Amino acid sequence: MNKKGFTLIEVLVGLVILAIGLLAIAGMQITSVKGNFFSSNLTQASVLAQDRLEVLRSLAWGHDDLTGGMHNEGTINTIFTREYTVAVIAGTTMLDITVTVRWRDDTDHSVSFSTVRSQ
Numbered sequence: 001m002n003k004k005g006f007t008l009i010e011v012l013v014g015l016v017i018l019a020i021g022l023l024a025i026a027g028m029q030i031t032s033v034k035g036n037f038f039s040s041n042l043t044q045a046s047v048l049a050q051d052r053l054e055v056l057r058s059l060a061w062g063h064d065d066l067t068g069g070m071h072n073e074g075t076i077n078t079i080f081t082r083e084y085t086v087a088v089i090a091g092t093t094m095l096d097i098t099v100t101v102r103w104r105d106d107t108d109h110s111v112s113f114s115t116v117r118s119q
Contacts, residue, residue, distance in 0.1 A: 037105070038105070038109075041079070041103055041105065041109070042109070042111065044077065044080065045080055045101040045102075045103060045109070045110075045111045046101075046111055046113075048076060048077070048080055048082055048101045049082070049099045049100070049101045049111055049112065049113045050099075050113055052073075052082060052084060052099045053084075053097065053099045053113050053114075053115060056084065056086075056097050056099070056117075057097070057115060057117055061119050065086075066086055066095060066097075067086065068086050068087060068088055069085070069086065070083060070084075070085050071083060071084050071085070071086070076101075079103045079104070079105075080101050080102070080103045081101070081102050081103070082099065082100070082101045082102075083099075083100055083102075084097060084098060084099040084100070085097070085098045085100075089116070092118075093118060093119040094116050094117060094118045094119070095116070095117045095118075096114065096115075096116055097114060097115050097116075097117060098112055098113070098114035099112065099113050099114070100112040
């Protein structure tokens with residue numbers, strides 16, 4: 001018997017193994033894209049929260065934006081909502097400032113930063 005090539009069975013087995021490998025790579029690619037999308041949103045939300053926190057820290061002590069309570073800034077950059085809370089720490093002349101940015105893709109997400117500011 002002359003063996004100068006591959007049999008049909010060998011070719012089919014090779015194609016099945018190749019197809020399984022390619023499907024695994026495609027699944028990893030989808031997971032990677034979703035992870036990158038979430039990371040991008042998390043980075044943008046962190047920048048928005050940190051930026052607002054820095055602005056609030058630089059304001060004069062009696063500024064209207066530093067009045068106690070919840071301050072809702074609404075939608076920013078299409079998918080993000082930003083709000084911040086200012087609370088006077090009892091018995092002190094210090095403020096507790098917390099900035100929260102929320103967004104929704106498949107589920108609800110949020111990132112918060114807080115600081116304490118003295119007079």
